[in-house]
Amino acid sequence: MPKVSEEHAAARREQILAAAQACFARKGFHATSMNDIFAEAGLSAGAVYSYFKSKDEIIATMTSRAILLLAPFFDSVLAEDPPVPLHEVMRRFAALVQELSDGPMSVAPQVWSAATYDPELAPLVVANMRQARAFWTEVASRERKAGRLAPDADPEAVGAVLFTMVAGHLVDHKLLGDISPELLARGLRDLGGAARD
Amino acid sequence: MPKVSEEHAAARREQILAAAQACFARKGFHATSMNDIFAEAGLSAGAVYSYFKSKDEIIATMTSRAILLLAPFFDSVLAEDPPVPLHEVMRRFAALVQELSDGPMSVAPQVWSAATYDPELAPLVVANMRQARAFWTEVASRERKAGRLAPDADPEAVGAVLFTMVAGHLVDHKLLGDISPELLARGLRDLGGAARD
Amino acid sequence: MPKVSEEHAAARREQILAAAQACFARKGFHATSMNDIFAEAGLSAGAVYSYFKSKDEIIATMTSRAILLLAPFFDSVLAEDPPVPLHEVMRRFAALVQELSDGPMSVAPQVWSAATYDPELAPLVVANMRQARAFWTEVASRERKAGRLAPDADPEAVGAVLFTMVAGHLVDHKLLGDISPELLARGLRDLGGAARD
Amino acid sequence: MPKVSEEHAAARREQILAAAQACFARKGFHATSMNDIFAEAGLSAGAVYSYFKSKDEIIATMTSRAILLLAPFFDSVLAEDPPVPLHEVMRRFAALVQELSDGPMSVAPQVWSAATYDPELAPLVVANMRQARAFWTEVASRERKAGRLAPDADPEAVGAVLFTMVAGHLVDHKLLGDISPELLARGLRDLGGAARD
DNA sequence: TATGAATGAGGTTTCATTCAT
DNA sequence: CATGAATGAAACCTCATTCAT
Structure with a gap:
């Protein structure tokens, strides 16, 4: 019933x-x-x-659910074996972001912005961010295990760099629109290939 | 008079x-x-x-001036010789962002967010972003010249990665508050030291 | 059936x-x-x-029934012989009002108030009031017959005074809460013992 | 300025x-x-x-000022010497109430009613009521001093009776409209003339 | 010139009532 | 019959902007 x-x-x-x-x-x-x-x-x-109950509740609900947009991606990447190389993860991630950027992710910049001054919203956003950051830290960790990062590399630090690119890429893509997933992936590879001689 | x-x-x-x-x-x-x-x-x-003339004009004026906040930093970094290493530029940049994050840069996330749907604001923001991106591409270019990036590294690609971290870092810092300039710098260095064997 | x-x-x-x-x-x-x-x-x-049919009908129904709350009291007082003294009637009445003031009579002030400007409600309230007033006039009349009021006393006038106390006492009790039935009865008795020299 | x-x-x-x-x-x-x-x-x-600030503030302000309507009356009565007889005070009071009943006092029943369930309003109304009650108690007290009430009469009790008539009379007048100031005054006199033989 | 009282469109939200299921 | 989801008019209130003084 x-x-x-x-x-x-x-x-x-x-x-x-x-x-x-x-x-x-x-x-x-x-x-x-x-x-x-x-x-x-x-x-x-x-x-x-x-x-x-209110407009704010609609916004809060959308915010809380945001992580669900990325969770399947996170899960599928972590499920692959052997681990997906870092730059490939970023390529796929950027592609996903661009795909969702006019749909479900279109409000993300507004949410981040609002969380900046709205104490009701901030915790919801922070919760999502921590999950994303943990994902990228895990990716960095696997990259190190796979020998594609130096043994003394700090996964937290590398994870922070990658995580930082999340919010940045969505905003940049929406406003500039000319940063391809491949470009970002290549940028990461090029950074990684430093002084390789 | x-x-x-x-x-x-x-x-x-x-x-x-x-x-x-x-x-x-x-x-x-x-x-x-x-x-x-x-x-x-x-x-x-x-x-x-x-x-x-209006509230919107105040916002637009603030937006247009935003780049002035970073221009001195950009100039001073590019003026140094020998070129500052990539990770050190990022460290300084993150430190600057954090310093300004409660003051003049506090409205940046709101501006990016608004530019996402407001066609009056977007061009102003885009203009700033292009300058920032050009800066990071130049930094990448110098890094390559200095031999700290592979000769076939693409400065546009590396610049895109670094640039992407700009917006991301401000948002992440304001919301999470636990990503230090040093961590980001280390993350970049650790990415760079990959698989050197 | x-x-x-x-x-x-x-x-x-x-x-x-x-x-x-x-x-x-x-x-x-x-x-x-x-x-x-x-x-x-x-x-x-x-x-x-x-x-x-409507919220208003609920209110109207409650209003129409209000007199039923007091009718048994009125009847029982008038049924007593010899007639109950004025002040004792008032004491009992005030006690009843206070007893009902948080229950069935709690809405009476709202009804009186609404009747003040609502032409649908006014006749229903007026009907109840006329009954109450008639009761108090009858009480005054009996008091005179019993020799406890001057022979030339006007039962209409005394009844009007007593009746006036009805609405007043409910409101005062609900808001001030410190006027006992005994005090009112005593006040009436003290009024009655005037200038006896 | x-x-x-x-x-x-x-x-x-x-x-x-x-x-x-x-x-x-x-x-x-x-x-x-x-x-x-x-x-x-x-x-x-x-x-x-x-x-x-709000509709409620308008109502609250009107409520707080209500006592000002009666204060001049109270003052002028208490200023007279020799003291005005009780029934004459009531006559004048009832006349004043009737005069104001379509104007400034027209909202009083609504206020009393609302105070019944609105905890913001109640204290304002109670404050006014206490002043009115004190006035009637003083009138009773003077009546006793003037020898027109028995020496052992309780001014508090008589005051309570008179005070109770305040709210009652306004409501009754607005709804029934046929209770004259003279009738009430006569009623009080008739109550007072009890058993005078 | 500088002021700040006034405007009034438009925002969010409520709630008595209806009617398809 | 009973249900309770849906309606939509109308309520209270805000605020960017103007303009008489």
Whole structure:
């Protein structure tokens, strides 16, 4: 009995989140009015508000779910054996980011920005970031084990560098649009091939 | 003759921009009302509006000036001879970013975010980004010339990687706060020392 | 045959009225949403609406029934012989009011207030008031007959005074809470013992 | 310099309070929308909101000032020597209430009602009530001193009776409209003339 | 010139009520 | 019959901007 209802409710929530995402991508959080979301979702005000308590809750929910966008990627990379080389991981990652950059990831810069001054949002974003950073640190660690990084290389440090590229790449891609996954991968390889003589 | 007056006007504009920046850092662009800015600047509504046509113009002006924050750094690094090693440039850059992150750079994430959907703002941000990217490409180029990158390394590619870290590092620092300049520098060095056997 | 059904219906109506009363006492007519009433009654929206056409009808029904709260008291006082002394009637009345003031009478001030500007509600309240006033006039009349008021005393006038105390006492009790039935009774007795020399 | 401004501000506040009062008398607190008040006051939304933070603040301000309506009456009665007889005080009081009942006092029943469930409002109302009660107790006390109440009469008790008539009379007058000041005064006299033989 | 009171469109949210299931 | 999801009008309030003084 609750099943139909629950499934229905879940579907409605997705519908609303998708609509909100589309609006946010177009106009940003603030310039998007709740009316915009109602229209995009094809629902009435009351309907939307029966699934989300407020606009902020919609944003918070989107934020909390953001990591789900990348989790499958993280998992699949870590599942491969032998370990994928660093630069190839970055290439794939950048490709994924670019693919999602007009869709589900389009709001990420807004979320990072808002987390900068909104104490409600910050913890949600931080939680996601820690997961991403842990992934890149693990990638660095495997790279070292595979002998493709010096034995005394610090995976935390390399991980920090790679992680730092995450947010940066999305922003840069959205604004400049001319940084290809291959370019980034090559850049990492070229950095790695230093003084190899 | 108009000089005193002009200086006065310039000072007023700085005063307003500083006030706006402080407010924006605290509450974000949207939640900052013009009244907040009037109060922070200690000026009347009319006074502020005689120096800036609109709130958007204040934001645009702040955005346009952002590059000035980094230009001296870029210049001084490029002026050094022999060229500063890559990882040291990054260390200094990260230190500068962290130093400015609560002050003049605090609004950068908001600007990047807004540029994502605001067609008026995007060109201003893009102009700044191109300068930054050119800087990092030049750094990569010098690193290669110095023999610290492989002769066939692509400075554009390495520059893209380094540039990508700019936006990323500011966001990560503001939200996580535990990535030191030294860690990033070490990460770059460790990437560079790969598989040297 | 329709009897079970009718009883059931009556019970449901009482259930709803009781729930509404509890909500109204807590938050007032306006701040009580129909949802609050659904929850308090443990019924669905549709269920409640099948017994009452609207929120206003619930309020009107409660108002119309208000006099039923006092009718048994009025009847029992008038049934006593010899007639109960004025001050004792007031003492008992005040005690009853205080007893009911957190329950069924809790909404009376809201009803009086609403009747002040709501032309639908006013006649219902006026009907109740006329009954109460008639009661107090009758009490005054008996008091005179018993020789405890001057022969030329006007029962209408004395009744008006006593009646006036009805609404006043409920409000004062709910807000101040420190006027005992005994104090009021004593006040009436002390008024009555005037200038006896 | 602030003088013009302050006078102006005070005048605007009065203008708004008067408009609100008129609306509240017509439709009640809740059915009166802020738009109604804007229209009645001939001001814009922003103008009204620059003088009062919220609708509730308007109501609270009106409530706090309510006692000012009666204070001059209280003072003038207590200033008279020899003391005005009880029934005459009540006559004058009832006359004043009736005079104000369509104007400044028209909202009093709504205020009492709201104070019943609104914890923000209650203290303001209680403060006013205590002043009124003290007045009536003083009247009773003087009546006793004048020998028109028995020497062992309790002014607190008589005061409570008289005070109770305050709220009651306003409500009854507004709803029934047929209780004259003279009738109440006579009622009190008749109560006082008991058993005088 | 500098002020700050005023504007009023537009924002978010609520809630009495209905009706398809 | 009963349910409770959906409706959508309307509420309160904010704030960028203007302009009379």
